[in-house]
Amino acid sequence: MKKIVFENVSLNFGRHEIFKNLSCELDAGKVFGIIGKNGAGKSTFLKLAAQIIKPAAGEVKILGLKNVAAVTPELKIYDDLTAAENLNFFVKLRGKAVNLAEMGARVDLDFQNNTRAGDFSTGMKQRLKFAILLSVDADIWLLDEPTANLDDSGREIFYREIRRGAVEKLILLATNDAADLEVCDEIIKLPI
């Protein structure tokens, strides 16, 4: 079974306790919505799940899944590269061949445009991040407030791709937006 297992996970930031003896199983093929107040540990939960950070106690096991791709506010793209250069770079790092015209149509972004990503609007940058997410080889998707800067058409694209990706991947979606939860199969409310 492909899944991520949290076993009695505890984590503190200084004296602030984020998780205490957290245990849960996250199965592949599902979209998990992670909700909670600001500071509840939504982003931290994603990082623990992907083993980007380690718990102070307990264990996070990734079973049968490999490679993480993510759209989070912390992960930036290269402002001095164009959309096509950014996408090609990440595909060369970890991806399969990508058809720029096809991907452009999929996320509604013009990859023929030579404008550098630094001159993009926040929404266009988010679409480029989605294009990278869709193009790299990954079994786990981490999405942290992914629709925060998207217009309605961007949100539609995002929801469509999430539904398509959920068939074989494990998707963790941290959000404060109730509309995002409609694509989720299960909701995890923090603190647990």
Place this chain on the structure above:
Amino acid sequence: MKLSNFRFEQAAAIFRKDFLLGLRRRAAFAAMLMFSLTATANLSLSIGGAIFDENLLAALLWVVIFFAASAGISGTFETEAAAGTLATLKLYAEPQAILFGKMFFTLASLAALTVFLLPIFLILFDCTVAQIWLLLAVIFFGIIGLAAAGTLIAALTTSASVKGGLFPILLFPITLPIFLPAIQLTAAAISGADFETELLMTMAIFDAILITAASILFDYLD
């Protein structure tokens, strides 16, 4: 060393990306080249046409290369960290590919630096080189060591608050075993004197040690 074919592809992609960004931003290249130009011009003007012996000329050349390299290499990881792209790079690329991609780029930058600096240095100090192939070999081995040590220290000092001062302080002792034979051999190249091939071998061996050490230690950096 832990390079596999896939990682080599990643390292090559990182090298190409850094090269493209280097050409577009130009800041690191400009810092290195302008430092080497102004330092060489100042030294040349300050001696007022006096003739230096080959040992002093060799030492001056390597001092200029060292500090010009420091000005350019120190920001290898810092620029990415400040832009927020280092976290993205770490997510999608293997640590060894990041190290070697950056190291190849640093090496290319240092090669460009020496191509720019060497003719200016030789002209301004009115210096002729009796054994040009020896000089090129010494520079080749010298900048490989600088690139290996410089890339690792740039990664180490990324989160340091005083990295500008820290970088050359950390780089100097690590690269000293390369600089000492480099200065001796450069002096021999200028004067045409006989030289010990063991010194070239020492530089090559120390380069290999630095590359291996950087490869092992980089995995432990967060």
